Amino acid sequence: xxxxxxxxxxxxxxxxxxxxxxxxxxxxxxxxxxxxxxxxxxxxxxxxxxxxxxxxxxxxxxxxxxxxxxxxxxxxxxxxxxxxxxxxxxxxxxxxxxxxxxxxxxxxxxxxxxxxxxxxxxxxxxxxxxxxxxxxxxxxxxxxxxxxxxxxxxxxxxxxxxxxxxxxxxxxxxxxxxxx
Numbered sequence: 001x002x003x004x005x006x007x008x009x010x011x012x013x014x015x016x017x018x019x020x021x022x023x024x025x026x027x028x029x030x031x032x033x034x035x036x037x038x039x040x041x042x043x044x045x046x047x048x049x050x051x052x053x054x055x056x057x058x059x060x061x062x063x064x065x066x067x068x069x070x071x072x073x074x075x076x077x078x079x080x081x082x083x084x085x086x087x088x089x090x091x092x093x094x095x096x097x098x099x100x101x102x103x104x105x106x107x108x109x110x111x112x113x114x115x116x117x118x119x120x121x122x123x124x125x126x127x128x129x130x131x132x133x134x135x136x137x138x139x140x141x142x143x144x145x146x147x148x149x150x151x152x153x154x155x156x157x158x159x160x161x162x163x164x165x166x167x168x169x170x171x172x173x174x175x176x177x178x179x180x
Contacts, residue, residue: 005032005033005115006032006033006034006035006112006113006115006116006142007033007034007112007113007116007165007166007170007172008033008034008074008075008076008110008111008112008113008116008165009110009111009165009172010076010102010110011109011110011111011174012107012108012109012110013102013104013105013108013109013110014103014105014107014108020102020103020105021100021101021102021103022039022048022050022073022100022101022103023048023049023050023098023099023100023101024037024039024040024049024050024051024052024073024075024098024099024100024101025043025049025050025051025052025096025097025098025099026051026052026095026096027051027095027096028095029095030095031052031075031095031097031099032075032116033075033076033077034074034075034076034112034113034116034143035052035074035075035116035142036072036073036074036075036129036142036143036155037052037053037072037073037075037101038052038053038071038072038073039051039052039053039071039073039101040052040053049098052073052075052101071103071104071154071155071180072103072104072129072154072155072180073101073102073103073104074101074102074104074110075099075100075101076099076100076101076102076110077099077100078100104155104157104177104180105177105180106177106178106179106180107176107177108157108176108177108180109160109174109175109176109177110157110174110175111163111165111172111173111174111175112127112143112165112172112173112175113165113166113170113171113172114170114171114172114173116142116143117142117143117144117145117173118142118143118144118145119144119145120145121145121159121162121173122145122159122162123159123160123161123162124147124158124159125145125146125147125158125159126145126146126147126148126149126150126156126157126158126159126178127143127144127145127156127157127158127159127175128143128144128146128150128153128155128156128157129142129143129144129153129155145159149178149179153179154179154180155177155179155180156177156178156179157175157176157177157178158175158176158178159173159174159175160174160175160176161173161174162174
């Protein structure tokens, strides 16, 4: 059974221990777990809640683009659902609601469901942020895969294992960050 929304498992992230977690919200639609975002401005009247920068974020990730200080954050909110029979592939963050986003660092490991990236995962392929390519939400960035290490992206992760995620055993892949 194909999953409806993106799913993620935070296998080993520095942010879990080091506190590199921020709260973000996106007013452009429903935000999904596993989505790569950049930090936008602080929300007016808030001191710890940022806008998730999704539109045009891909262009800002080029290493040679002069904005290599921007870090990619991985959206991963707790899947809290109140209806019986719902599972983690039914979870999505409502428009404008805050959600956790984790800064990515070299050595971080996470698992993504196959609808969080465009293409087919294979061990050794590299993951990098691209514009919307999965068709689930217009304008929402996702990940792309390439066979060789791309030189023009700040954050790149390498596929180290093919696996499943969720109760229904949806196809997924495990990635380790090799450039951040």
